[in-house]
């Protein structure tokens with residue numbers, strides 16, 4: 001197989017990576033995607049750093065066996081904990097969502113007050129804050145962890161308890177809006193799909209940053225610079241390897257995207 005025709009690997013703790021997948025299909029429609037959703041271990045937001053790192057290593061080893069040409073870590077929590085360590089371990093290029101998302105928020109803010117919502121692990125690691133401060137020390141950041149229950153409602157209950165999700169998100173966002181932020185980073189890949197539950201709280205004056213857009217832009221630039229962007233239609237189906245229940249994932253994915261994006265399989269030879 002020509003290098004250019006190899007797939008892009010995408011990993012997430014579960015469904016959230018579909019927000020990055022959706023963006024990949026917009027910006028790089030000719031690329032095949034091999035997606036790994038680690039639903040057997042989600043939510044990552046309630047796991048230790050050591051556990052998350054070991055899950056990510058197993059997933060990357062699995063994706064390398066599928067001969068992908070680039071890996072995108074769509075999961076903020078995995079990026080916060082594992083990206084730096086993983087980059088030292090592997091030679092394949094790996095792009096995380098936090099640096100591109102932070103840069104995008106810095107470009108967008110006018111009043112230099114940026115809010116960040118994410119899992120407890122992401123917020124505890126302060127990855128967004130550190131990068132933002134590094135780019136512009138005069139920016140103030142306000143962050144809050146949203147309940148892991150939000151992720152469970154999405155992964156396990158197919159978003160059926162709408163009022164509960166709304167309430168949990170309200171609790172998480174309200175203090176940030178009160179702080180006078182003009183920009184809010186969705187620091188969890190699942191949140192872009194929950195937009196309608198947040199809108200009332202956020203209002204029209206806050207710019208929402210979905211790191212997926214800037215992340216895929218970075219991936220596109222890397223592929224073009226290295227002459228690895230696929231430029232012919234190869235019509236290969238996208239594949240979703242799901243460590244938990246592939247049928248459940250397929251059903252919710254269809255609901256979130258509005259179409260069935262590919263085939264859903266249990267990963268083989270996968271060590272977890």
Ligand code: DGL
Nearest residue numbers: 013043044045076077189
């Ligand atoms: N998808 C993960 C993220 O972007 C979080 C969800 C989880 O806790 O598993 O941070």
